[in-house]
Amino acid sequence: MAIEAENRSEIEPEHVAATDANEPEAMIEVRDLTHYYGPMPAVENVNFTVQRGEILGFLGPNGAGKTTTMRILTGFMPPTRGTVTLGGYDVVEKSLEVRKRVGYLPESVPLHTEMTVTSYLKYMGTLRGMRGRRVKSRIDDVIDVCRLEDYSKTLIGKLSKGFRQRVGIAQAILHEPEVLVLDEPTIGIDPIQVVETRSLIQELGQEQTVVLSSHILPEVSMICERVLIIHEGHIVAADTPNNLAQHLRGVAQLEVEVGGPPAEVLPMLRGIEGATEVTHHPRPGVNAYRVKFREGLDLRDEISRSVVSNGWSLLSMQMSGMSLEEIFLRVTTSEDDTE
Numbered sequence: 001m002a003i004e005a006e007n008r009s010e011i012e013p014e015h016v017a018a019t020d021a022n023e024p025e026a027m028i029e030v031r032d033l034t035h036y037y038g039p040m041p042a043v044e045n046v047n048f049t050v051q052r053g054e055i056l057g058f059l060g061p062n063g064a065g066k067t068t069t070m071r072i073l074t075g076f077m078p079p080t081r082g083t084v085t086l087g088g089y090d091v092v093e094k095s096l097e098v099r100k101r102v103g104y105l106p107e108s109v110p111l112h113t114e115m116t117v118t119s120y121l122k123y124m125g126t127l128r129g130m131r132g133r134r135v136k137s138r139i140d141d142v143i144d145v146c147r148l149e150d151y152s153k154t155l156i157g158k159l160s161k162g163f164r165q166r167v168g169i170a171q172a173i174l175h176e177p178e179v180l181v182l183d184e185p186t187i188g189i190d191p192i193q194v195v196e197t198r199s200l201i202q203e204l205g206q207e208q209t210v211v212l213s214s215h216i217l218p219e220v221s222m223i224c225e226r227v228l229i230i231h232e233g234h235i236v237a238a239d240t241p242n243n244l245a246q247h248l249r250g251v252a253q254l255e256v257e258v259g260g261p262p263a264e265v266l267p268m269l270r271g272i273e274g275a276t277e278v279t280h281h282p283r284p285g286v287n288a289y290r291v292k293f294r295e296g297l298d299l300r301d302e303i304s305r306s307v308v309s310n311g312w313s314l315l316s317m318q319m320s321g322m323s324l325e326e327i328f329l330r331v332t333t334s335e336d337d338t339e
């Protein structure tokens, strides 16, 4: 990270701890993090580490504790219990140091609607102790990176939701933080802007450590190197999107289309050894069946021989894994959930 001479004084004295030979490998360390707003914990005994340069996704349904965790990581709210360090600094004891190193896009961006984009960014830069040429050149940079060129003189109150979100990202990266914490960065914006925002985050993630939250599975699996699934204040799974899909799968399934009377095909498929669940999915002109079985088995040979020996035709047969959506539901749906 380039720090111009005029700004050294604000950053240098305390920075020693994070730049010496013992520089921590991990950028963020969360230990036994617990937070109560009332009698029930919003997050409880949460532990995880974010490596320098990593893009980590928090995935969880509404109320899971994503925003709570992010507000604590960024030093905006102290936890009830547990510790968090960012770049080696404790987020409670050294919250100013932490805020210098972190750019935060909160869930609802508190933008000043009566300011223009440029004047707002200037104001945010000043709040963070940036001055003179540096703030000016950084504003030019972030306006460019966030593709806000045509709106630099527009009042924020007149911007669409997607462009406000870009201004939110612009203010988060203004002071060249080492860590970016983005709370639902693509929520409420149109599909084209979603695509652009995702690629912007990936670009930023090449240089910085990024933690983002989402409840959209394909989004985290597309952007993130590692995913934490958080549910009711607990981390219920943590892995790469691919490993998560494989590890949690456990069950394999085949989609089979058979030309034959369903009343006979269905019992035949159910009789195949290893099939745990067979369902019939009639579609116009074709009878499809879904055959679930334990992972590691392969029922294709057996099924095709049985179909042919009955004189029916095998129109298609395809292996299909469980989608991340299904895994997400499986991991986050408890038995007493009714929906």
Ligand SMILES: Nc1ncnc2c1ncn2[C@@H]1O[C@H](COP(=O)(O)OP(=O)(O)OP(=O)(O)O)[C@@H](O)[C@H]1O
Residues within 6 Å of the ligand: 037, 038, 042, 060, 061, 062, 063, 064, 065, 066, 067, 068, 069, 107, 215
């Ligand atoms: N300021 C607050 N006061 C009281 N309870 C709160 C407050 N903020 C959050 N909570 C509660 O804490 C729990 C976790 O909320 P949090 O906002 O962290 O979830 P989230 O995962 O960000 O959800 P969402 O996807 O809806 O943004 C919820 O039960 C919520 O009702």
Ligand SMILES: [Mg+2]
Residues within 6 Å of the ligand: 066, 067, 068, 107, 183
């Ligand atoms: Mg939230």
